[in-house]
Amino acid sequence: MKQTPQELAVQAKMQPGMLTHQGFLGEDDRHYHEIIADDLETLEKLGISAEAVADKLETLAAQAFEADGYPVRVDEKFEVSYQSFRGKIACPFPHPGVYGKGEITIKNLGNQKELKFTPLNIHLIREHGFFEGKGSAHRLEPQMCWEVLWK
Numbered sequence: 001m002k003q004t005p006q007e008l009a010v011q012a013k014m015q016p017g018m019l020t021h022q023g024f025l026g027e028d029d030r031h032y033h034e035i036i037a038d039d040l041e042t043l044e045k046l047g048i049s050a051e052a053v054a055d056k057l058e059t060l061a062a063q064a065f066e067a068d069g070y071p072v073r074v075d076e077k078f079e080v081s082y083q084s085f086r087g088k089i090a091c092p093f094p095h096p097g098v099y100g101k102g103e104i105t106i107k108n109l110g111n112q113k114e115l116k117f118t119p120l121n122i123h124l125i126r127e128h129g130f131f132e133g134k135g136s137a138h139r140l141e142p143q144m145c146w147e148v149l150w151k
Contacts, residue, residue, distance in 0.1 A: 006094060007033075013092035014133075024092060026135025036129045042142040048150070053142070054126030056149045057115075061104045061122065079107040089120055093128055108148045115140060115148050 003011070014032060016023035028035060043050060063074045064082035071081040085101040099120040107114040118138050124130040125140070132139040 003031075010092055010094065019090060019092055020137075022137045024130075024136055024138075025133035026137070026139060028133030028135060030133070032130065032133075035131070035133055039131045039142050040129050046142065046146045048146060050125050050129040053140075053145050053149065054122050057104075057106070057117065057122050057125070057145075060106050060149075061119065064104050064106075073109075077109055079105075079109060081105045089118075091120065091123060091127075093124075093130075095127075097123070099123060106148060108151065111147065111151055113144065113148045113151075115144060 011032060013019055014024040025032070025035075030038075040050065043053070060074060060078060060080050061082070063072055064080040066072075067081065069081070069083065071079050073079055081104070083103050083105075085103070087101045088098040089101055090098050099118070101118070103116055103118060105114055105116050116138070117140055121132070121138055121140060124132070131142060131145075
């Protein structure tokens with residue numbers, strides 16, 4: 001499949017050392033289109049959408065942001081926290097916007113499973129259906145998102 005110049009630019013920005021030290025693809029050698037298609041298929045089987053995942057992550061992240069670096073309980077079901085890092089990062093896809101660096105942790109208190117992700121992950125999932133490549137430092141497995149957020 002021949003890629004457009006825009007797709008080539010996105011794929012290049014996802015490589016290690018471009019926008020992040022480790023990149024967005026991990027050891028996944030698939031094109032980002034394939035990664036997105038596979039993850040959206042998994043979400044469909046689970047009966048949820050990328051937008052629903054992003055909405056839930058965003059709602060819980062907002063609680064973590066307000067907690068000033070301390071863990072906080074939300075709805076007696078989750079424990080959330082946020083660790084802020086200096087700087088901002090741009091999305092590898094072509095549109096304006098930068099996102100604060102930091103890591104949000106959501107722990108499901110019922111099953112003890114947790115997710116760790118960045119503010120950029122929320123955007124990537126909502127706008128692009130992109131959960132990052134397998135082995136990426138901030139890859140969110142759709143199945144795990146379901147287990148933490150809905151189980």
